[in-house]
Amino acid sequence: MFKKMEKWYAKKLSKAGKEVLIKVIAQAIPCYAMQCFKLPSTMGQEMENMMAKFFWGSSNSKNATHWVNWDKLTMSKQEGGLGFRNLEKFNLALLAKQAWRIAGDHESLLARIYKSKYFPDSNFWDASLGSSPSFTWRGIILARGNIRQFCKWRVGNGATVRIWLDALVAGEGVKKLISPPPVGFENARVNILVDMHSNQWDADLIRELFPPYEAQLILEMPVPNMECEDQPIWPHGGGRNFDVKSAYKVLIKKHFVWRLLWRALPTSGNMVRRGMEINDFCKLSGQEGETEIHLFKSCPFSVEVYRLLEVPPFPQDFTDCIDMVDWALSELQQAHFLQ
Incomplete structure (x- = not known):
């Protein structure tokens, strides 16, 4: 990519022409690698610096004023930017797509290989990094955390869905508990709230763990079906299935809150x-x-x-x-x- 951009400096291009070249070629070149690996942050910054210099007309022999910083240029055009990609966030969105495929298609070759190596006795959502993990698996585990933070769950047997950390789809609405979990229940799963003998909600346990209004919300939800798996749903795109575009937008919004907190x-x-x-x-x-x-x-x-x-x-x-x-x-x- 760097060699290609060095050749572009010799061309007399308008800012609009440079915008097209960056979007169509420069930002597309690393996409294949970013689908497989989490690139080092410094590498992404170097690529973005190169793009910014090319866009504003800087080179090794000439400095040019960067009238707007790169963070603003990566904002969408509706928000006043030019729609360039934040490479680090786009990298995570592409890896999240791979994680979603592994979670959703258990019979795919990719899912079967990773299961045999990293989680033979559990499921993808509970898999750990393991010993001597590959560079690819490290990136997928990192992206899995972003998926879990922003997806919703339709409860099946309740073995995967965390009570206090995950958002649950119930009927036409979505419910996420806001009361703090009791000590020792931070990662508890929904299936502990079901009485296995009667296959009904364990009302006594629920009223013991939750404040009255949340206990009532849970008791009004359908009882988990022990014969079905929990199903993750991606609510940020056009349908229930994951897509890279909406994942990238979600990560960018998260980045804004981070900047707000750090002034x-x-x-x-x-x-x-x-x-x-x-x-x-x-x-x-x-x-x-x-x-x-x-x-x-x-x-x-x-x-x-x-x-x-x-x-x-x-x-x-x-x-x-x-x-x-x-x-x-x-x-x-x-x-x-x-x-």
Whole structure:
């Protein structure tokens, strides 16, 4: 890829032409390797730096101003970017596709090989890294964690689905428990809640482990069918099956929350804190002090957006991003998962 891009420098191309070359050729070249291996982060950064230099016109003999940083260029065009791929996130999305295939098609050659080597006595979702794992298996295990975090489960026998960590499909809705698990039950599976003698919910155990409103939610769900396997469902694409495009979008949104928590968003306050000579006024409201707390909690523009979306406003005593994100996630779970 680097050799190809070095030849492109000699061509007089517009920014639009460079955009097409990067998307169609430069970002497509590493795709085959990224479907099989988790590339080192430094390698992805080197490739992205090369693409950024080519796009803005930099070379070994000439420096050019990068008017917009690469993170913004990787945003979708609807969000103000150019739709370039974040290679690290796309790498994880491609590996997640392989993980989904192994989990869903037990008779495929790929699934049978990995099962015989890494999880002969268990299933893919419970498989460990093992001793002397291959480079490919390391990447698949890493991607499996991302799938599990964002997929939903239709409960079969309940042997795979974790009670407190997984979202359950029940009827037309999705339920995810928000109460903390008792000590020792952090990774407990749904099947422990079933009385094996009567094949009904163990109501006494459920009422002992959960607060009343969650106990009632569980008791109203269909009893697990011990003859069927648990079925993962990918709710972020057009259907129930996994697709790379929607997985990539989910990972990018997760990255935004990470930047928010680490105060790495380009707010005026953060740019002033890093020594940039600009005023720290909010671009939306004109008020002084554009911090993350102001932008997402107290900015009049944001407050109006929340009102139109019928989202409850943030409590006024929040002064920390971690508390703010925790509260927001809890509200979303109650509004969308527990109804």
